Amino acid sequence: xxxxxxxxxxxxxxxxxxxxxxxxxxxxxxxxxxxxxxxxxxxxxxxxxxxxxxxxxxxxxxxxxxxxxxxxxxxxxxxxxxxxxxxxxxxxxxxxxxxxxxxxxxxxxxxxxxxxxxxxxxxxxxxxxxxxxxxxxxxxxxxxxxxxxxxxxxxxxxxxxxxxxxxxxxxxxxxxxxxxxxxxxxxxxxxxxxxxxxxxxxxxxxxxxxxxxxxxxxxxxxxxxxxxxxxxxxxxxxxxxxxxxxxxxxxxxxxxxxxxxxxxxxx
Numbered sequence: 056x057x058x059x060x061x062x063x064x065x066x067x068x069x070x071x072x073x074x075x076x077x078x079x080x081x082x083x084x085x086x087x088x089x090x091x092x093x094x095x096x097x098x099x100x101x102x103x104x105x106x107x108x109x110x111x112x113x114x115x116x117x118x119x120x121x122x123x124x125x126x127x128x129x130x131x132x133x134x135x136x137x138x139x140x141x142x143x144x145x146x147x148x149x150x151x152x153x154x155x156x157x158x159x160x161x162x163x164x165x166x167x168x169x170x171x172x173x174x175x176x177x178x179x180x181x182x183x184x185x186x187x188x189x190x191x192x193x194x195x196x197x198x199x200x201x202x203x204x205x206x207x208x209x210x211x212x213x214x215x216x217x218x219x220x221x222x223x224x225x226x227x228x229x230x231x232x233x234x235x236x237x238x239x240x241x242x243x244x245x246x247x248x249x250x251x252x253x254x255x256x257x258x259x260x261x262x263x264x265x266x267x268x269x270x271x272x273x274x275x276x277x278x279x280x281x282x283x284x285x286x287x288x289x290x291x292x293x294x295x296x297x298x299x300x301x302x303x304x305x306x307x308x309x310x311x312x313x314x315x316x317x318x319x320x321x322x
Contacts, residue, residue, distance in 0.1 A: 056180075058310065059145070064305070064307060064308050065186065065307075066174040067273075069169045069171075069203065069309060069317055070317065071166055071167040071169065071317045072165070072315070094159065101136075103132075103136040107141065108140065108143075109143070110142075111142065111144045113145065113146050113147065116185055117185050117192060119186070120185045126144070134179075157294075158309070160283060164215075167318045168205055168317075169204040169318070169319055170319075170320050171320060172203050173307065174203065175205070175208050175307055175308075176204075176211065176307070176308045176309070177210055177308070178200070178211045178213065178308065178309070179200040180311070180312060181193050181214055181316055184215060188218045189216050189218040189219055189220060189222075190219070190280075190283065191221025192214075193214040194255050195210055195315055196315055197210055197262050197268065197312040197320055198258065198262070198314070199315075200314065201261075201262050201265075203271050203319050207266065208268070209268075209301055210266050210269070216270070216272050216275035218309075222251075225252040226282075228250065229260065230283050232260070234260040234262075234263035234264040234284055235264035238257060239255070243254055263284045269286045269297055269298060271288055271290065271294050272289070274290045
């Protein structure tokens with residue numbers, strides 16, 4: 056993707072430091088080391104000892120997880136502790152829980168943490184396919200832009216979304232409702248009445264309620280994007296033209312090459 060901005064409009068680039076991290080160990084050695092030093096938990100062997108049924112939950116193809124490296128090692132450790140156990144692998148599409156390991160969080164923060172940039176327009180991406188395969192996934196990249204923008208700042212999201220919206224429940228949560236009203240309804244809804252796909256729907260509704268979103272794609276149905284309260288365009292140049300019309304010719308623009316690769320500090 057090529058982008059040209061005048062100096063008067065350029066506010067800064069927000070990038071993590073993941074590419075600067077170097078290790079002398081192989082992937083296999085890192086996995087073995089992690090299994091040998093669990094955070095706040097018995098070892099995998101201790102957990103598996105004596106068990107008859109074991110389920111491994113694995114990320115699906117939307118996550119860049121090196122399962123070809125981790126899975127054989129996990130199976131080896133499991134079978135060494137529970138040789139008679141029946142082991143099943145569940146490929147999950149979204150079973151998230153908050154992280155509780157402070158050391159791990161600090162490590163990620165050291166690589167992905169960035170300071171917010173003052174701007175009126177933020178350009179973000181999901182880092183390319185498969186992470187931008189649908190609008191449901193693309194919301195995650197929008198969150199980084201949201202975190203650096205003031206109220207009413209424009210989000211330009213460059214995401215192919217070749218697979219469409221990402222789920223009927225998610226689509227109707229957004230398309231059939233006013234974003235601000237839907238966000239409020241989600242906040243007020245009892246936790247035992249949570250809607251399917253509510254987490255991403257609620258985050259997306261919050262973004263749409265406070266920011267115009269311009270979606271750059273030539274792979275996704277533009278009418279569907281309009282139905283979901285966004286403005287679709289085919290090129291980044293078109294998106295910038297619209298954004299400058301909204302915020303003025305002197306508006307400052309922040310660029311986030313990989314919206315999933317940064318954690319924007321909140322002060």
